[in-house]
Amino acid sequence: MALVLNEEQVMLKDAAAGFLAEKAGVAHLRALRDAGGEEGFSGDVWAQMAQMGWAGIAIPEEFGGLGYGYTGLGLVLEQAGRNLSPSPLQSAVLIAATVIAELGSTEQKEQLLPAIAAGEKLVTLALQESGHHAPLQTVTSAVLDGDAYVVNGSKVMVLDASTADAFIVIARTGGAAGEEAGLSALLVDAGTAGLSVEKRSMVDSRNAGAIFLENVRVPASGLLGAQGHAWAGLARALDIANIGLAAELLGLSAEAFERTVAYLKERKQFGRVIGSFQGLQHRAAELFAELELARSIVLQALHAIDEGQADLALLASAAKAKLCEVAQRASNEAIQMHGGIGMTDEHEIGFFLKRARVAQHTFGDYNYHLDRFARLSGF
Amino acid sequence: MSDLDQFRQETRAWLEENCPASMRVPSKGFDDLYNGGRNPEIAHPDQKTWCDRMAARGWTVPQWPTEYGGGGLDKEQVKVLRQEMARISARTPLDSFGISMLGPALLHFGTQEQKLEHLPKIARGEIRWCQGYSEPNAGSDLASLATKAEDKGDHYLVNGQKIWTSYADKADWIFCLVRTDNSGSKHEGISFVLFDMADPGVTTRPIKLISGSSPFCETFFDNVKAYKKNLIGEEGKGWTIAKYLLTHEREMISGFGAAPKKSVGQMAVETLGTDASGRLANGILRQNIAQYQLDTLVFGATMARVGDEAKAGQGLGAASSIFKYYGTELNKRRNELNLAALGEQALGWDGEVYHGGVTSRDWLRSKGNSIEGGTSEVQLNIIAKRVLGLPDE
Numbered sequence: 166m167a168l169v170l171n172e173e174q175v176m177l178k179d180a181a182a183g184f185l186a187e188k189a190g191v192a193h194l195r196a197l198r199d200a201g202g203e204e205g206f207s208g209d210v211w212a213q214m215a216q217m218g219w220a221g222i223a224i225p226e227e228f229g230g231l232g233y234g235y236t237g238l239g240l241v242l243e244q245a246g247r248n249l250s251p252s253p254l255q256s257a258v259l260i261a262a263t264v265i266a267e268l269g270s271t272e273q274k275e276q277l278l279p280a281i282a283a284g285e286k287l288v289t290l291a292l293q294e295s296g297h298h299a300p301l302q303t304v305t306s307a308v309l310d311g312d313a314y315v316v317n318g319s320k321v322m323v324l325d326a327s328t329a330d331a332f333i334v335i336a337r338t339g340g341a342a343g344e345e346a347g348l349s350a351l352l353v354d355a356g357t358a359g360l361s362v363e364k365r366s367m368v369d370s371r372n373a374g375a376i377f378l379e380n381v382r383v384p385a386s387g388l389l390g391a392q393g394h395a396w397a398g399l400a401r402a403l404d405i406a407n408i409g410l411a412a413e414l415l416g417l418s419a420e421a422f423e424r425t426v427a428y429l430k431e432r433k434q435f436g437r438v439i440g441s442f443q444g445l446q447h448r449a450a451e452l453f454a455e456l457e458l459a460r461s462i463v464l465q466a467l468h469a470i471d472e473g474q475a476d477l478a479l480l481a482s483a484a485k486a487k488l489c490e491v492a493q494r495a496s497n498e499a500i501q502m503h504g505g506i507g508m509t510d511e512h513e514i515g516f517f518l519k520r521a522r523v524a525q526h527t528f529g530d531y532n533y534h535l536d537r538f539a540r541l542s543g544f
Numbered sequence: 545m546s547d548l549d550q551f552r553q554e555t556r557a558w559l560e561e562n563c564p565a566s567m568r569v570p571s572k573g574f575d576d577l578y579n580g581g582r583n584p585e586i587a588h589p590d591q592k593t594w595c596d597r598m599a600a601r602g603w604t605v606p607q608w609p610t611e612y613g614g615g616g617l618d619k620e621q622v623k624v625l626r627q628e629m630a631r632i633s634a635r636t637p638l639d640s641f642g643i644s645m646l647g648p649a650l651l652h653f654g655t656q657e658q659k660l661e662h663l664p665k666i667a668r669g670e671i672r673w674c675q676g677y678s679e680p681n682a683g684s685d686l687a688s689l690a691t692k693a694e695d696k697g698d699h700y701l702v703n704g705q706k707i708w709t710s711y712a713d714k715a716d717w718i719f720c721l722v723r724t725d726n727s728g729s730k731h732e733g734i735s736f737v738l739f740d741m742a743d744p745g746v747t748t749r750p751i752k753l754i755s756g757s758s759p760f761c762e763t764f765f766d767n768v769k770a771y772k773k774n775l776i777g778e779e780g781k782g783w784t785i786a787k788y789l790l791t792h793e794r795e796m797i798s799g800f801g802a803a804p805k806k807s808v809g810q811m812a813v814e815t816l817g818t819d820a821s822g823r824l825a826n827g828i829l830r831q832n833i834a835q836y837q838l839d840t841l842v843f844g845a846t847m848a849r850v851g852d853e854a855k856a857g858q859g860l861g862a863a864s865s866i867f868k869y870y871g872t873e874l875n876k877r878r879n880e881l882n883l884a885a886l887g888e889q890a891l892g893w894d895g896e897v898y899h900g901g902v903t904s905r906d907w908l909r910s911k912g913n914s915i916e917g918g919t920s921e922v923q924l925n926i927i928a929k930r931v932l933g934l935p936d937e
Contacts, residue, residue, distance in 0.1 A: 446928035461845035544809035
């Protein structure tokens, strides 16, 4: 597949850009933050996004989706990144639907995917347990007792936790921390006894939270995939999730950069616009180069998902590591080049810095993915 | 059978018959390439045979029109020819600045007479060319060049000095930027002329680099005649041609950023070993190598994307402006990591144990990549001004 967008994809991208800028831009995020609601996103905006089919972009047509593939979803995520649009697009569509598609039985897919594609059911992945993404270190346990698993443990960084209808909880049915074998995925309904959800206030003003599981009984029918063998499917879903997050970070970085270049052309000091100073010009030009590289690896990695390429893991870590690096640089330079005004809450540029770090951290940051990239490269 | 399939079959048969066995092994390096010229340096007698046979079909420059000594092939046919040559590991028959640099400029800017005069000789490898651009006081600020060309009726009298003239000591002719007018802005008054290096007023002196001997020369002109029929484009409008040619040169140099055959990470594992978790034993070196390999992968994806965009008719996007800058910086990083990974082995300067000091000499030579053909700083200026639209004052 050539590394260019086809006509259909360009239309999708333009539609997403127009809608999100109008309905879910930075002003929208600020209003949600200041209102201090539980949801962290607007149900009304989400309903409209779902109506346009975005909740089902990457879900196959047989399960109620559009079947546009992940390249299509990546284009919408990039625009969501540009506008800092909060919605369950990441938690439910990019991640949970992908885990279900990877691990679920046909029956489970028929039951869950059309509801997600319609924007009606919100499912989210509960994986991380400590300060860092370390999926193999999972210790949350699930023990089969009759016709149900009894689950104990706790999770953090659960995206859209407070609004989720169900959680995909990754737990150990066997093996020890550090091992691939023994990991299982269980679908747990939000109202299940023993499950408590704690909304946490994070720097990006979205609603990631923690969940606690105390002797939670999950019917055995809630097991996604074979018991103890969730790893392969989960790993692939995480690769896809990280490529999607890289697409979001691409949009975020490009927007922060473009706003900064515009500011360099307008802000005057010493009797001239500051963009005429070579000290700033070269830093802007270097950042431009990095953004062009970032765009290429995101597109290549998205294509690799849709084409079922064998080196998906390597490309996923390459894309996430590169975008973490570029987003960090673009967001930091955005603040520095805006100067004092960039430090104020009144100005919008700070929102990009805040969301960048959370998206970078989600499912593995730069350090995690550069290390993984090196391991997969054989050194 | 399609026409293209038939072309492939005929090409395969012709190559099988005409490519000497000795030309089906890779060249041993720069010294082993065939460059043509009046007094060609011949490392192997088959080199000339191979070049002459290919030139007779126009296949030293397969994409050029036949009237100028080319093969008149379309893009698809050229691709087939390259594939068929690669199939038998056939060497490039002729490697020259005439083909890679002057030829494209002549095809674009030359008159019919000039094309007929010079292009066939390039195609046949009869004349070897060099490029006279930089001067001691006109490096990054190339447009301030001062080599003077005085109007003497049917010719100009050229006086001045060029530097970094690759292979000037071996070239027959030079394509040269000279100043024909001093009165206007520095970009005006520059002309693009061709003249014969056999003129007694031309002297050359090789330049030794920090990496050892090099193809670079200093070139001096003392009352050298450049005939007006060899003025390319209009008098005083040579800067446009110079820029056109520089784009070709920069594309060539940016190719240095491509991934090497054996990855630096693999090389480092061979010399330093791994820890119990299978990671390279030195964690800090490992991180540096990983960052380099990541950027190399991502740079490769960008070359592919820009290529695909051009094929899809979207033109050469803004991304192409970063190639020279990024590719050369990557190559410098790779060479530094080679040194760090190989240690003592990489620091040898000469002798068999150090393979002639190839690692250290490549490392030293790589420092020039971000200077020649427009420094990294000049490239960043170009991106800032032309792509981002940042103002001068």
